[in-house]
Amino acid sequence: MTMEEKLVINGMxxxxxxxxxxxxxxxxxSSTESSKALISEIIxxxxxxxxxxxxxxxxxxxFKQSHETDSKNVFKxxxxxxxxxxxxxxxxxxxxxxxxxxxxxxxxxxxxxxxHGSINPxxxxxxxxxxxxxxxxxxxxxxxxxxxxxxxxxxxxxxxCNNYTSPATKFSVPMFEEGKRMDDxxxxxxxxxxDLENKKRKNVVMxxxxxxxxxxxxxxxxxxxx
DNA sequence: CACATTTGACCCGT
DNA sequence: ACGGGTCAAATGTG
Numbered sequence: 001m002t003m004e005e006k007l008v009i010n011g012m013x014x015x016x017x018x019x020x021x022x023x024x025x026x027x028x029x030s031s032t033e034s035s036k037a038l039i040s041e042i043i044x045x046x047x048x049x050x051x052x053x054x055x056x057x058x059x060x061x062x063f064k065q066s067h068e069t070d071s072k073n074v075f076k077x078x079x080x081x082x083x084x085x086x087x088x089x090x091x092x093x094x095x096x097x098x099x100x101x102x103x104x105x106x107x108x109x110x111x112x113x114x115x116h117g118s119i120n121p122x123x124x125x126x127x128x129x130x131x132x133x134x135x136x137x138x139x140x141x142x143x144x145x146x147x148x149x150x151x152x153x154x155x156x157x158x159x160x161c162n163n164y165t166s167p168a169t170k171f172s173v174p175m176f177e178e179g180k181r182m183d184d185x186x187x188x189x190x191x192x193x194x195d196l197e198n199k200k201r202k203n204v205v206m207x208x209x210x211x212x213x214x215x216x217x218x219x220x221x222x223x224x225x226x
Numbered sequence: 227c228a229c230a231t232t233t234g235a236c237c238c239g240t
Numbered sequence: 241a242c243g244g245g246t247c248a249a250a251t252g253t254g
Contacts, residue, residue, distance in 0.1 A: 111232095128230090
């Protein structure tokens with residue numbers, strides 16, 4: 001199964017799970033706020049799935065195309081990708097809660113750098129079990145300058161440790177902030193997707209969305225790294 | 227106490 | 241020399 005297929009299936013599974021919760025929520029509680037939260041999560045998950053399906057092929061062709069037109073920068077980037085098995089992802093958060101990305105793996109921060117021409121610093125992370133389990137996985141996270149709800153995440157090496165925590169078991173539904181309407185969240189996601197279209201033209205390998213609300217466990221996309 | 231994070235110093239390739 | 245990445249001592253957290 002390809003990575004993209006895994007992502008789509010995971011997204012759909014999570015959509016089903018959330019819909020079940022919504023049903024039981026409607027049956028057993030009178031809380032409209034938590035139902036709204038569930039609905040907005042369901043909407044976003046389906047947007048993510050559509051997004052992956054619509055961008056996947058295009059990204060591959062765009063990447064190969066620019067590779068052939070010997071733009072030196074792109075070529076250099078491609079070489080780097082081949083050498084270190086790097087994968088760059090762009091994640092969309094909800095803009096609320098903490099500004100990190102929980103992908104189901106445990107990470108330990110070991111450095112941070114400010115960059116010329118960039119407002120936000122880049123964070124450097126290694127797998128917590130680097131020494132105990134010889135897991136060489138690394139990742140870098142940089143917040144987008146243009147949209148604070150977007151994080152560019154670069155993964156270097158895959159996890160060899162088995163300390164992955166399935167998002168399905170950790171998942172819980174976030175409550176809405178007081179007075180925040182569901183429409184606002186949906187709109188915010190759409191705006192972020194526009195920015196992702198721009199990233200796509202800059203040869204980002206693939207784009208994904210995730211929920212980074214503090215009550216939500218690992219993102220469903222992280223099953224890829226199992 | 228046993229971890230994690232912060233942050234300036236350090237290293238290394240260009 | 242400079243920029244990107246990592247180290248490690250100090251500090252924070254449960």
